[in-house]
Amino acid sequence: MTVMAERASSQLSVDMFERIAGFAAREDETVSFEFIDGRIGVRKVTNGSHGEIAMWLVFKCKQARPDLTLYTTNQGLKVEAYRRGRARPDALLAPVGHFNGQGDWAEPDGVLMAVEITSYDSDTHNRDRVEKPRAYAEAGIPVYLLIDRDNLSVLVHTAPDLEDGYREIHTVRLGGKVTLPAPVGIELDTEELKQYVD
DSSP states (O other): OOHHHHHHHTTOOHHHHHHHHHHHHHHOTTEEEEEETTEEEEEEOOOHHHHHHHHHHHHHHHHHOTTEEEEOSOOEEEOOSSSOOEEOOSEEEEETTTTTTOOSEEOOTTOOEEEEEOOSSTTHIIIIIIIHHHHHHHTTOSEEEEEETTTTEEEEEEEEETTTEEEEEEEEETTSEEEETTTTOEEEEGGGGGGGOO
16 A cells, blocks of 8 residues: 555545445455555455365354354444444354345444454554454454464454453464353364464
C-alpha cells in the first residue's frame, strides 16, 4: 500500500469503503479489502495450505459442537466498538444460521470466536497479531484464535477488553493440545496442523 493510499483512507467514510470494497471484489478475486483503524488493508487470496487449515478447523468444530458453524465464506464483520472498521476474518464461529440475512458486513453480536491464519505476506504481523486482535476484542468477540504458521504456534486470546484488547493470551506450539474456553468449549489436538506449514 502506498503512503498516498494510507493518507486517503484515513479520510474515507465506512460507506465509501464498502462501495470500493464491493467494486474491487467484483473486479479482482485475488485480493480482499478491510477497513481497520481508519486504514484500508489489502491482502492477497490465501494459498492451499491456508485453506486446508481452515477446513481442518471446520471439521473439528462441527464434530465437537454440532450446534455451531465455523463460517469460512469471507463473511465481513463490523468491528467498530472503538474505531469504525470492517474486517474479513478467515473464519467465524457462531450458532447455525447466525449470518442469515445479515449481508456482507454483519454485526459481531453473537459471534463466539474469530479465527485468523497467518499468511506469508509483509503485513501479516500488523494485521493478524496487532490490529485484528484489538478490533475483535473491542467488538466483544469472546475468543480470538490465531494459527501462526510463521511461529509454529496457536494463540488463544480471551477476556476481551473494549480498551486494552484481549487480557489473556495462551500460546501452544503446533503439535500440542489447546483448549478453546467457554463459550466455545472445544479442545483441539494441533498435531495435524504441522503438515500444513509450508
